[in-house]
Each structure stands twice: as structure tokens, then as C-alpha cells.
Amino acid sequence: MATGNVRNIDIVEKCENHDCSSDFFHVLNTMRIDRKFCDFSLNVDGEAIHVHKLALAIASPYFAAIFGDDRKEKTETFLKINDADLIAVKALVKYIYTGVIILTKDNVEQMLCTSDLFQIEWVKKQCIRFLKQSLNATNCFRVRKFADKQSCKELYDFSHKYIMEHFDDLLEQEDLLLLPFEQIRELVKDEQPRPNTENAYKVSMNWIKHDPDQRKVHLAELISLIRLPLASTQFLATHVVTECLLREDHKCNEFLIQALIFQLTKVDEREAQSSKLTKVDEREAQSSQLTKVDEREAQISQLTKVDDREAQSSQLTKVDDREAQSSQLTKVDDREAQSSQLAKVDDREAQSSQLTKVDDHEALIFQLTKVDDREALSALSVRVTKVDEGKCLCKTQTKERQEPFYVFLVGGSNVDRMCKVYDISRNVVVPISNMRKKRCKNSAISLSGAIYSIGGHNGVEIKDAECYNPIKKQWYDIASTNRGHWDFGICTYNDLVYVVGGEKNSTVESYCSATNKWHLCRSMSIKNHFTTRAALAKNSIYTLNYGHDAITWCMRFDPREGGWQLRNQLKKTSNGFELVAHDHTLFAIGSDGCARLDVRTNQWVSMPSMSFNRHGFSAVMYADDIYVLGGRGNSKFTKFGERYNIRKNTWTIIDTVEMQHYLGGAALISGNFRFNK
Structure with missing residues (x-):
């Protein structure tokens, strides 16, 4: 009876063939x-x-x-x-x-x-x-170069870290001497971990001497990255002071003087310093006053420059503040008088006997007093500052003068041959002399202080190119390209101008201003039918190409190797976009959206869109800002420019009066030029 109430249950079994x-x-x-x-x-x-x-x-x-x-x-x-x-x-x-x-x-x-x-x-x-x-000592440099070429950040960072951690063992590697200047500079100035001073110096000098005629132009920059004052006394005396290349270079000679002064003034204990430096007539009184001065480095300099040591002692007691003391030491109103004081050492042996009682400093002081040009030494403005744990004490008081930047806006639609300059610092637009030929969809670039306007279209494609001299304020014809280019990409690399692709064009050319000649490079592997834009990032030229298939292809060209490689395509864009680069990042600024690509990871990431929907605009990179100028929207010229800050990831509107620029070229240049408003 019970069994009659039992329902039939469907058996379900999942079977999986793991070999399928x-x-x-x-x-x-x-x-x-x-x-x-x-x-x-x-x-x-x-x-x-x-x-x-x-x-x-x-x-x-x-x-x-x-x-x-x-x-x-x-x-x-x-x-x-x-x-x-x-x-x-x-x-x-x-x-x-x-x-x-x-x-x-x-x-x-x-x-x-x-x-x-x-x-x-x-x-x-x-x-x-x-x-x-x-990875090992024999292949680490080659692997790092390979990773850089492939924009493989993970492998590059790993090999670079290996090199820095094993730097002491790689000093004699032939590959190290064959590195380009940019990579040697990166190794010398790397902070994590930083190579020790002496090895950094050895590598720099070995690299320079491997090809001195071509490389000595980089000597001063490399030496400026090395903390010479932190080298040992013996190393300075045997390797640095005796180096002729340093003595022959004015800037390097200043670095050498700073290192010597640092070594001369570096005393570990204040009491020991007093007992060793007070070899003067009133030894006990001077020692008492020296111990009251916090800035021990200034004392030695002051002692060697003042003839009347009793008057000096009186001066030292009046120094209540470190900043005031430093100011007194460096504030020499008359350089000739200062030079006279430095040169007024009647007896070098007597001076050495008085000052070289500091252990391990004898050779350095002798070298310091052996400087041939005492006026050059006295002219070196040295500011004594407190530095913790051995940082360099001497800093030159010169400052780089910030030069103004300008954006040249050349050519375009319905503007004949008109050209304008946008002064970024003053936020004004001023006209300049017209180009020699009307150009639309041309491209512009700056190189060696000149502006180049190339190609374009004026009913037919243009091969002609011209150059603007901001000093003479004139346009000059230069050699024509091998193929006509319009709506194309442009950038510079190693003092060459590269033009890339364009509408119905996949050819690439480079221009050498020294010879005034164009040379064909390897063409892009993807045939392009519409817009091409180009930018330089990490020693490679990157392009965005909008094709007939409505796909925006990203490609990479290494001028050193001459080959093209496909990168990740940009998913969303139209044929109205610009491409700029900052460090290792590309920025695609489009009328229907913006995105950035880290060339090391090959990944596109979206970014905020512009405030105004525009097309036919131009974009340039200045410091941390991308400037977007001109263009049209809703059949009208877009009057307002925009500025995107890559740090803040925000757009800001720029009120640039009478900015009528459409389908033309733009180039950024710096310098002290005077343009009429």
C-alpha cells in the first residue's frame, strides 16, 4: 500500500568528458x-x-x-x-x-x-x-633595451632594478659603454637605489672617454648629477682633481671647486674642529668663539679669507643666526677685492701648515690653493646651508630664466595664408606675416627655434613646405616632400622632422634641416584613408590612423629599428581628433571623447571630454597642460580655447579673443620674441 504512493523520480546526471x-x-x-x-x-x-x-x-x-x-x-x-x-x-x-x-x-x-x-x-x-x-650581468642591459623598445613596462622595471642593485658589478660591462646618453643619465641619477658616488663617477667618465669627441658635450650634465662632495678624500685626490676633462670644462671646474670646499670644511666634531683650526696667534680665545657658531663649514672659509684673524674672531661672535652668518660669508660687494684677498697668501707653505692640520684633507687643500684662476674661484657664489647627513653644502645662486611660450597657428580653411601666434603667458592672439602658400589640413612643428609648415591641400595635395624664422619674422621655402601629405601626423625625433601618413597615404618621410633633404622611411603596414596623427613617446613615434573601416588603429614606429608595430586600437573616436604625448602617455583628444594610452602597458583609459563639441581644432602640450585651440561647432568658429591639466584630470575654459582657427597646423615654441599685437 505504501509503495503505491511513491512517485517516480526523474534521475538527472551531469556527465563531463574531461578529454573533450x-x-x-x-x-x-x-x-x-x-x-x-x-x-x-x-x-x-x-x-x-x-x-x-x-x-x-x-x-x-x-x-x-x-x-x-x-x-x-x-x-x-x-x-x-x-x-x-x-x-x-x-x-x-x-x-x-x-x-x-x-x-x-x-x-x-x-x-x-x-x-x-x-x-x-x-x-x-x-x-x-x-x-x-x-637575467644576469651579461644580458641585463640588452634585456632592458629590448623591453624599452617593446614598451614592456614590467620587464623594463625589473631589468632596470637588477642593474641598479648590481651596479657595482657591472662597471666593466661593454654594454654599459654602448648605452645612449639618455640611459646613462637615467642610471646615474636614479634614486632607488642610487649608485654610490664613486661608481657613478667612474661610469660617467668611462662612458665619456669611450667616444670623447661625440660625448664630451654631455660631461657637465653627467657630473652635475653626481654627488662629488660625498666622495672620499682619497678618491677625489686621485681620480677627480687630476682629471683633465673636468679642468678644461668651466662648469665641471665649478663642481670640482664645490667638492673641494666641502671636503675642506667637513669636520665631524665641533671641538676637534676648534682645536685643529686654531693654529693662530690667539688660539685659546678663537677656539672659545668658534664653538658658539652652529655653521662649522663657514668658519674655515671665513678664516682663510680674512687677513686680520682677531677681527674675524670678533665677527664670528656677532653671528646670531645661521642665515645671517651664511649671508655674511657670501656677500662680497667687490669681486676684485675678494679675489685680492684669496690671492693674498704670501706663503703657501705657511698657509698649508696652518690649515692642513685637518686629518685627511692635506692634498685637497693644496689642490684648492692651486687653482690657476683665482678670480673664477672668487666669482663662484657659494651659499652655505645646513644639510643633514652629508648632502652637498654648496649651491650656485644662478636660476634658470623662464622663457615665454607661444603657439603658432598656421593655415587652415577660409583664412587664405593667414598665421597667428597665441601668447600663452599673456593669453593674447597676435597676427604674424602670411605663409608663402595657402594651406588647409597642413601640419606644423617647431625644431631648433624655427616653425615648419608642411603639406596640406588647396584643391590639390601639396608637396611644398616652408619654414618661419621668428627672429627675422619671415617665411622661407624649403625642400618639398616626396609625396603630398594632408590631414597627416607630424613630430620630431633626433633633430629630424617626421611626417606620417595622411588621407589616402601611408608613406612616412623624415626631413633633415642641415641638408634640406627629405628621406622616405618605411611605410605604415595598414593602409590609411582618412586622418593620421603622430606623437613622440619614449624614443618611439606613435600614430593614430582613422581608416575606411571606422577603426582607429594605433601603431608604433621605432626610428632606430625602422619597423612598425600594431598597438591596441582606440575603441571610440571619429576622424576629428588630435594626438599629443607627455612622458610615457599618449593623449587622444577627440570631438566625441578623449582617452589616454600608457605605452608601457598598451592600455587605453577614458578621460574627461572637452567642454565644447568641436572639430578641426589643434592641440599642443605645454608642461602639464594640453591646450586645445580653434575648431568649429554647430557651423560656427569656436571662440573659446580649453586647457586640460594631466595632474588634476580636469578641463578649464580659456577665453581667447578672435580665435578663428580651423583645419590648420599648430606648433609650440619658446623664446624671447616680440610679436606685434
Whole structure:
């Protein structure tokens, strides 16, 4: 009876074949090898690699974008890849079908490059991990250079940290001597951890002497980054003071004098200083007064400069304040009188016997008194300041003069050949002389104190280019480009002007002002049909290209290597945008939104939009601000400019009167120029 009430229960069981995925990919890979159902091929170095579109699109965002709805590759059966290694591409295709990748010291760099191109992140991470584990004293500089070229921040930071932590062991590495100046400077001034002073000096001098004719122009800047006063007395006496290159350079000679003065005045204990320095007639009285002075460094300088030591002793007792004491020491109204005091040492041996009783300072004091040009020494304005734990005591009192900045606005639509200058500091716009030719959709750039206006359109594409001299206030014709460019990108690198792409144009050219010649560079691998913009970041040229497929492609060109690489595309933009760079970040300023790209991580991040919807505008980077000027909105000229601060991440409106600039070029320049209002 009870059993009759029991309902039938449906049994549900989930069964999973754990071998399904591996079996599926095994069969799919077999089909690839046998070329069954393959519907696409990758052409690399003249060899065809047969694949299935679906497999590539699943594994790689790069191929997923290429096979998108609006791409011509969707209907084509092959893709030619110019910037990849054949063996690496084959290995990655095999990985897509099998999930297995084999890395060696010989192939890992090519694998990283190609996986980065195809955006296969797992393989890229394995390559980075492999290179980290393989890092050693013989390859660390090469790996860091490779990471910099690939904009691989994780690997670059890791290899740079390794170099700094093992700096003492790398001094004799040949790769160190072959580094460019920018990287040597980065190593010398790095603070975490900072190389010790003596090793930083050795590296700098070895690097300079490796190619002295070309590199000695960087000597003063490198020495300025080294804390010479913190070097040991013996090191200064044997390595620094005797270095002819330093003595021949005026700025370096000043650094040397500062180091010597610091060593001369550095006494660890105030009581010891008094007992060693008071070798004068009234030793006991002077010692009593010296102990009342907090700034021990100034005492020695004061003692050596005053003939009447009893009068000096009286002066020292009147110093109530450290700042006042420092002011007295440096306030010499008459430099010639000061030079006379310094030179008025009747007997060098007597001076040495009095002053060189400080342990370990004898050689340095002798060198200090041995300075040939005493007027140069006396002219060095030295300010004595309190510094904790051995920071440099001597600072020159010169300050860099801030020069004004101007934005040149040249060419554009419906403005004939008119040009204007926007004075950033005064927030005014003034006209300048017209260009020699009417240009619309031209580009402009500054180089070596001159403004270059290149290309454009005035019914036909223009090859002509011209240069404006702000001193003479005149435009001059320069050599024409090999191809006409309009709506194109422009930037400078290593004293060359680069023009990139443009409407219906994928060619790249560089201009040398010294020879007045244009040279063709490697063209972009993606054919462009609309807008191109370019900017320089971390020794590479980055471009945004708005194509016929409504996709904005980002590409990277390394002028040192001459190759192009695809980066992450910008998801949302139109053909009305500008591109500027600051340090390692690109900023895409568009009429329908703005975004920034960290070139080290290759990731786009959205940023606030402009206050005004405009197109045909220009943008320049000045310090931490992006200035957007001109453009049109709702069929009217946009009168107001805007300024974006990258630190605050905010836009501010600029009231620039009569700013009618549309579809022209803009270039930033600094200098003391006088433009008529």
C-alpha cells in the first residue's frame, strides 16, 4: 500500500568528458596540418601558414579585429604580415591549436614581440617570466633595451632594478659603454637605489672617454648629477682633481671647486674642529668663539679669507643666526677685492701648515690653493646651508630664466595664408606675416627655434613646405616632400622632422634641416584613408590612423629599428581628433571623447571630454597642460580655447579673443620674441 504512493523520480546526471577539449583541439590541429577545412593563410617571409579563421579569432583579439564585420580581410583568404618572425608565427599558431609553447634563450624575444603583436597575453606573460629568470650581468642591459623598445613596462622595471642593485658589478660591462646618453643619465641619477658616488663617477667618465669627441658635450650634465662632495678624500685626490676633462670644462671646474670646499670644511666634531683650526696667534680665545657658531663649514672659509684673524674672531661672535652668518660669508660687494684677498697668501707653505692640520684633507687643500684662476674661484657664489647627513653644502645662486611660450597657428580653411601666434603667458592672439602658400589640413612643428609648415591641400595635395624664422619674422621655402601629405601626423625625433601618413597615404618621410633633404622611411603596414596623427613617446613615434573601416588603429614606429608595430586600437573616436604625448602617455583628444594610452602597458583609459563639441581644432602640450585651440561647432568658429591639466584630470575654459582657427597646423615654441599685437 505504501509503495503505491511513491512517485517516480526523474534521475538527472551531469556527465563531463574531461578529454573533450584536448580531443577537439587535437583533431583541429590535425586538420590544420593536413590543410583540411582551412579557410585562411598567414603569409610571412613568402611562406603560407594555413589556419582556420575561427581558431585565430578565438585565441587572438588582433585577429578577431581583423576578421571584423567591416574589414576587407573578412572576405579575403590571406594576410601578409611584414613585422613578424616566421618561426615565431609558426610557434604561436601551433600554440593556438595545442596550448603548448616552447621557449628558449634564442627564441624568447621574438616570441614576446609576436605574442604582443597578436595580443596573446598568456604567451607574452610566459616570455616575460622567462626573461626575468634568465637575467644576469651579461644580458641585463640588452634585456632592458629590448623591453624599452617593446614598451614592456614590467620587464623594463625589473631589468632596470637588477642593474641598479648590481651596479657595482657591472662597471666593466661593454654594454654599459654602448648605452645612449639618455640611459646613462637615467642610471646615474636614479634614486632607488642610487649608485654610490664613486661608481657613478667612474661610469660617467668611462662612458665619456669611450667616444670623447661625440660625448664630451654631455660631461657637465653627467657630473652635475653626481654627488662629488660625498666622495672620499682619497678618491677625489686621485681620480677627480687630476682629471683633465673636468679642468678644461668651466662648469665641471665649478663642481670640482664645490667638492673641494666641502671636503675642506667637513669636520665631524665641533671641538676637534676648534682645536685643529686654531693654529693662530690667539688660539685659546678663537677656539672659545668658534664653538658658539652652529655653521662649522663657514668658519674655515671665513678664516682663510680674512687677513686680520682677531677681527674675524670678533665677527664670528656677532653671528646670531645661521642665515645671517651664511649671508655674511657670501656677500662680497667687490669681486676684485675678494679675489685680492684669496690671492693674498704670501706663503703657501705657511698657509698649508696652518690649515692642513685637518686629518685627511692635506692634498685637497693644496689642490684648492692651486687653482690657476683665482678670480673664477672668487666669482663662484657659494651659499652655505645646513644639510643633514652629508648632502652637498654648496649651491650656485644662478636660476634658470623662464622663457615665454607661444603657439603658432598656421593655415587652415577660409583664412587664405593667414598665421597667428597665441601668447600663452599673456593669453593674447597676435597676427604674424602670411605663409608663402595657402594651406588647409597642413601640419606644423617647431625644431631648433624655427616653425615648419608642411603639406596640406588647396584643391590639390601639396608637396611644398616652408619654414618661419621668428627672429627675422619671415617665411622661407624649403625642400618639398616626396609625396603630398594632408590631414597627416607630424613630430620630431633626433633633430629630424617626421611626417606620417595622411588621407589616402601611408608613406612616412623624415626631413633633415642641415641638408634640406627629405628621406622616405618605411611605410605604415595598414593602409590609411582618412586622418593620421603622430606623437613622440619614449624614443618611439606613435600614430593614430582613422581608416575606411571606422577603426582607429594605433601603431608604433621605432626610428632606430625602422619597423612598425600594431598597438591596441582606440575603441571610440571619429576622424576629428588630435594626438599629443607627455612622458610615457599618449593623449587622444577627440570631438566625441578623449582617452589616454600608457605605452608601457598598451592600455587605453577614458578621460574627461572637452567642454565644447568641436572639430578641426589643434592641440599642443605645454608642461602639464594640453591646450586645445580653434575648431568649429554647430557651423560656427569656436571662440573659446580649453586647457586640460594631466595632474588634476580636469578641463578649464580659456577665453581667447578672435580665435578663428580651423583645419590648420599648430606648433609650440619658446623664446624671447616680440610679436606685434
